[in-house]
Amino acid sequence: MLALMAPSVVFVCFLFALPIVLFLFRAIDNAEIPEALPRTTAAIAEWREGELPPEPVYAALVSDLAALRGTPQLALLARRLNYAIPGFRGVVTRTGRLLPQSMPESPKAALIAIDATWADPAAWGVLRQQSGKVTDFYLLSALDLKRDPSGSVVDVDRDHAIFVDLYGRTLTVSIGVTLLCVAIGYPVAAVMAQATPAAANWLLMAILVPFWTSLLVRSTAWVILLQNEGLVNKTLIWLGAIDAPLALVFNRTGVYIAMVHVLLPYMILPLYSVMKGISPSHLRAAASLGASPVRVFFTVYLPLTMPGVAAGATLVFVSAVGFYVTPALVGGPRDQMIGYFIAYFTNSAVNWGLASALGAFLLVLVAATYLVLGKLVGFERLKVR
């Protein structure tokens, strides 16, 4: 048994669990600052808020920066500090460039002469907050929060607050898609379960064929169908149903249409397998005892199919939360979900700490939904018999 499981366990551990843990660790990892500024981060621990640090702290910064001068590490440090204080990149690179060759008599005066930022206690306060081996900076940023120079957690200014809205939007769209999939998928699965085997096979084919097509192709196809001069609008105008084309794509409508289409098979297949297992004699028994068809449905059929609904809804919801390509193609800028920004911070902005923090909260969101759903439906029901 164990030997049979071994390949998949090893595979999951090394290629799935371990990379996820390592990547999540980046959300709190801050080693680059103490490594780049070893003397400064040690010296600054002594300093108390409110006034400028004493000469030894300035001297430590001068020798740290002198060691980094001319290396790419200086630029990386500058970029990292710039996340915390916009504009600090320039201060650090300029200071590194203009640093005197030997230790000046007063390092404090020398640094302040290069850039007035070094005479700002608030800047030193942020530097000290960022000097630990781990940081809550990325996790706070992912929730639109930051620490003010005194160290207490405050909201970022409204102009830059983006991620809380994004999580809300991701949740709204995913729940909407899940509900639509239930509403559309349930009747289809019920019809399939009642149909003759031959008809059921044809229906199954109809559901599976789009499943074999690439996600990218299906999303792009929706753009072509739904655009202003697309097939749908042209047909509706030709029929006289509308005068001006409807806005069906590059907005929330387009995202719902395309995402429901992509995710519908994940809803129908588990539902179908559960419905197939329900013996028709249960329904006949209820009917023969005098229940109306509506009552049969609500007291017998629906409760028996709930495990299928729960399994399908979980699959659809969890996939929807992480969707990225489809909203990027058929949505407008107001419809992008959190996945879009995780990709942006990973690839373009190269801010992997923030990308990991966003991913960590996404994981929490999925886990929380799963637990809530489990409580509502009952976990034991999620087991397909």
Place this chain on the structure above:
Amino acid sequence: MFRKPAVGIALAVAFMGAAAQAQQTVTIVNQGGAPAEAQRVAVFEPFSRETGIRVVVDTYNQELARLRSQIETKNLIWDVVSLNPINEAAGCEEGLLEKIDWKSMVDPRPFAAVGGFGECGAPYLISPGVMVYDADRISADRAPKSWTDFWDVAKFPGKRGLLYQPDQMLEVALIADGVLPPDVPKALTAPGGVDRAFRKLAEIKPHVRWWRSGDESMQLIMTGEVEMGYGWQGRVNAANAANKRNLKIVWPAGYVNAIIYLGVMKGTPRKADAIKLIQYNLAANTLARYAEIMGLPPANADTYPLLSESKRADLPGQYLDRGMMQGGQLYINFWLDNGDAIRQRFATFVAQ
């Protein structure tokens, strides 16, 4: 018995060596699409014929992360990288690109107008971002003439297409707010400059369809989804050529010039060949061939006399003073310092 195979192996190794010599390759990465196809025909193919060095082309979307991961894993795939001005500066500082003294290899004078060589990269192309409309839908007398017209939805009703990205859009907003294009870097970096640009963008925001790819920008105009829009000249040329359309660029309104650089990947063993390819690409006659296909302004001023009359007419020759250069220490440092914060603010601004 022992000798013959040994001789055979030695010969085989020698031949393989020779074959490897003849099959030298350089891998270049750019943003793909019509500009990359033009570069292949006008630059890489003749280069390979003349030098015997094969050129492999890959595409990326200006993600510096992909350079960094190749360098950190010591698994270099690319040798030559096409870069926008901000990435040229950032990649150079962060040690992703080789520092190269281009001045000692190429005459710098014809490149002065675009700001000369970078510490790492050499400029080869200008990509103007312009105001464009469909002349088949809007007659010349009713056409917009300035960014002020573009912002005037009462006089020119309809949607507007703008790029979903703050760099280029803040600059356009400032031009619409009355800043002369050459003064845009100063106005943007001045205290309150960013707020001013955002205020101007807020005026037109309810009427904007934001686009994210060059294809989308032209699609919006050609299908009439937007009345007029911001677009890149290369895409306008390609759309006109491929679809026989009559899209018109409003040069006098003012435009944004993105300078495109070529740089050498840090630590590549093919550095000499990479430099050879870039030098070839910068030459006036190479860039003339390229401009004949793509119709984009070359960074090398010596190219202009070599162009045909019709191509020169396509270029913003007489409106050079209406172009804003995305370059210079002040401008580049401003974006490196504030880019992350501004991009975040922009995403929030658009979503509200």
